[in-house]
Amino acid sequence: MLIRDAFKTATRSLTHGKMRSILTMLGIIIGISSVIVLMSIGQSAQDLILGQVQSIGSNLIIVMPGAPSNGRFSPPAAAQGIVVTSLQQRDVDALQREPAVEFAVPEVRGQAQVVYGNNNATVGYTGSTADFFTVSNLASVSEGQTFSKSDVDSGNHVVVIGPDLAKTLFGANVSPINKTIRVRDVSFRVVGVLSKGGTGAFGVDIGNLVVMPISIAQKQLLGITYFNVIIVQAQPTYDINFVKSRMTFLLRQDHGITDPNKDDFNIQTQADVLSLLGNITSILTLFLAAIASISLVVGGIGIMNIMLVSVTERTREIGLRKAVGATDNDILQQFLIESVLLTFAGGIIGIIFGALVVGGVYLGITTFNPSLGWVFAFPLSAVVLGLAVSGIAGIVFGIYPARQAGRKNPIDALRYE
Secondary structure (H helix, E strand, O other): OOHHHHHHHHHHHHHHOHHHHHHHHHHHHHHHHHHHHHHHHHHHHHHHHHHHHHOOOOOEEEEEEOOOOOOOOOOOOHHHOOOOOOOOHHHHHHHHHOOOEEEEEEEEEEEEEEEEOOEEEEEEEEEEOOOHHHHOOOOOEEEEOOOOHHHHHHOOOEEEEOHHHHHHHHOOOOOOOOOEEEEOOEEEEEEEEEOOOOEOHHHOEHHHOEEEEHHHHHHHHHOOOOOOEEEEEEOOOOOHHHHHHHHHHHHHHHHOOOOHHHOOEEEEEHHHHHHHHHHHHHHHHHHHHHHHHHHHHHHHHHHHHHHHHHHHHOHHHHHHHHHOOOOHHHHHHHHHHHHHHHHHHHHHHHHHHHHHHHHHHHHHHHHHOHHHOOOOOOOHHHHHHHHHHHHHHHHHHHHHHHHHHHOOOHHHHHHOO
């Protein structure tokens, strides 16, 4: 039998029992759409996270306290709740004297309740220098101005707040400028409101951020003398890896470290951070896709069961066809084509349904949280994977029923009731 004739016969058999064909495809449709949705959402999340990191500039280097992690995916000491006091003002001074360094900006971070009148909110705050706004790409304000170096040196109680926090505390029609707010019962005068909100690099909620002079944050809010992190912006004329090596040398010299294995600081470039985040998000996306693929196996088994039932129901048809000259391979070919058509059609419908779900998720997120910056991602690899898996599933789960049909004895088949 020609492939064309076998294809026509298989198509006629499937359209004869439309409802059974639809129910048979349902498992594959759900499985493929699940894989498509999870891979697309994973890709969108990866693009969002990497975009946030890239938005702060390509020539930034981050210095964190604590020894470098032994494992590639091990979190830094600070993220594990370990207090490390190795970063001090002398380190900032040493880095700032390096010609390859444009800015060396120390930061301390905490969380506190911010109060204005009867309104309050619990938000994260950052203590830093006036250069923080330039390095973090937050120099633009919608009202007022950022605080200055003299504010930091004089220990002035001034803050710059995010736009979402400004609305929470003051409402939409009241200007926060020169209003007094309390952070941990310490009074601050609002001098500026950031022009953009949303989520910044490393998950910082810019919309609800409070930025204050580091001198006040250290002494009056946190009671510490060390820094949580130092952000360094390299001079654009220098290679970033050269700057990193110079910083490593200076910090080891400043800390009296002669053995590189005993570093009490960890330096990462943006490329290091992007590589780490990219690997983590890719692994998570594959993990989610692998979980969704379980439904493909279930759907494939369902197709095999339905095909076996179909073989039993069509035993007399098989016997009749063999009696008029059809070979075992002809019967096997027809049932295998039916199985592949079912799964392939289910795969195409699953891809379309998955694309609609991804589009719905994108519209939902951008409608209710437009500041998040969620991007629509529909990777071509997900489509190729969906079509390939559906076709392979049709062959793998259809071969056994097809062989069972091809091996039937024509005389016994004709006698089957």
